[in-house]
Amino acid sequence: MAAMTFKSTLLEKIVRSTDTTSYRFSRPPEYAFKAGQWYTITLSTPGGPLDHHFSHADSPTESVIELTTRLTGSDFKNALDALTLAAEVEIEGPYGAFLFGYDTPKIAFLTGGIGVTPVRSMFKYLFDTNGQGRRPDQQLTVFYGSMTEDGIVYKDEFDKFERSLAGMRVIHVITNATESWKGYSGFITADVVRAELPDPREWTYYIVGPPPMITAMRKVMEQLEIPKSQTVIESFEGYAS
């Protein structure tokens, strides 16, 4: 799909957790992309234009572009959060090759925090299209790291995807879990993957998130002796932590 540049307006702002917010922008009908792709958004500010890259958190089946991010206090994030409804931005896209493998027998997603955005896009698309095109025996396991239970972004939706999509499981891993948390706590490690996947070397790993997450998951891949040809990586360059 060829990239295009267009004006878009802010339609809605949704607070997802204490530090994570989604911004919904209008999407022209002629703009086409695939779940997992990203775009560049440019904001006009008194100090000049500011741009950043974002994965589509929305699915091609939805009518809006959803940008989900952590508010860090940076100039860009402050300008984004200051946008009023109907404010105009410029979007250029789509780009990227982090695309769902319909023929891949076993896919494990290793993601954390805001890295969930393209994963949400892919699963929302699968959900809306009833998994059409997937090989019937496909297994999908999402290892989803979050700092706190309350901070799991899109939790209700992932619960719904898990109930509806055959062969899909979501494994939450909470860094700062409360005592009542029954699942994994800490980080996604080789031990967590081994405990959930009896045959880890038979899986293809989709790894996405900020650079520190990518570095940590590359180590997990080494520990599990996964060949590079079985990893698909999208690094959110620009996120310091």
Ligand SMILES: Cc1cc2nc3c(=O)[nH]c(=O)nc-3n(C[C@H](O)[C@H](O)[C@H](O)COP(=O)(O)OP(=O)(O)OC[C@H]3O[C@@H](n4cnc5c(N)ncnc54)[C@H](O)[C@@H]3O)c2cc1C
């Ligand atoms: C393909 C892709 C998809 C992304 N999707 C999302 C998403 O869905 N949600 C989301 O929140 N973020 C996403 N990001 C990251 C996003 O573009 C921002 O970099 C991030 O949100 C941090 O922005 P900031 O304004 O808070 O920090 P900034 O002030 O822009 O930067 C934070 C730190 O990173 C450094 N830095 C800035 N740009 C770069 C760079 N290009 N390379 C290396 N270091 C740099 C800065 O010097 C600073 O130390 C994505 C990035 C890429 C490349």
